[in-house]
Amino acid sequence: GVRIGVLALQGDVREHRAVLERLGADVTLVRSPAELAAVDGLVMPGGESSTMWRLAKLTGLVTDEPAAVGASSPHGPLPDAVRNGMPVLGTCAGLIMLAATITDAAPGQRGLGLLDVTVHRNAFGSQLDSFETDLLMPAVDDEPVRVAFIRAPIVEAAGEDVEVLGKLPDGRIVAVQQGHVIGCSFHPELTGNDGLHRYFLDAVRGTAGAARVA
């Protein structure tokens, strides 16, 4: 099967692993550059993005640039692998990690600059902190996909190379794709609908063959 890493620094790693294994993927938990090197695609789970960011630097998966070159995006094995074509699915905190701009980042927190979007963390008011909904994502699934929002971010702006995969009825953007980089505000792994994971695995199968002919 296709080899999928789940970034396992923090967050709901186990739930993503269960969905991916149900769909036939070989799952590796990724906590180091060596583990990352063994996978064809990566899922970045929900959790808490500023903690995930700190742990990504501690493990050497991400190297923050010194302030002098602060205008460029962070580097390191994880962002470099994605820039070199490794498909990635970032959900909730994972989407925040992928973003070019985080409007209300925690001190020291930066986005990896792998998705040309601006995200706003914890964008839903307290009453709507957490909710489930049926989301139409025509590119992903013919059926509405049941998903959970948990202290979710919103995509406030998306560059012209970014395709919107899903919006709430009020028009707010909650799922996006830029080539092999997919991000969503919500948790698709908690509600028993595998549509977005299937879509991601198809993207990985599309690129993995070329890289793995040997």
Ligand code: GLN
């Ligand atoms: N609020 C979290 C953050 O800022 C994201 C929540 C989630 O991943 N469910 O990272």
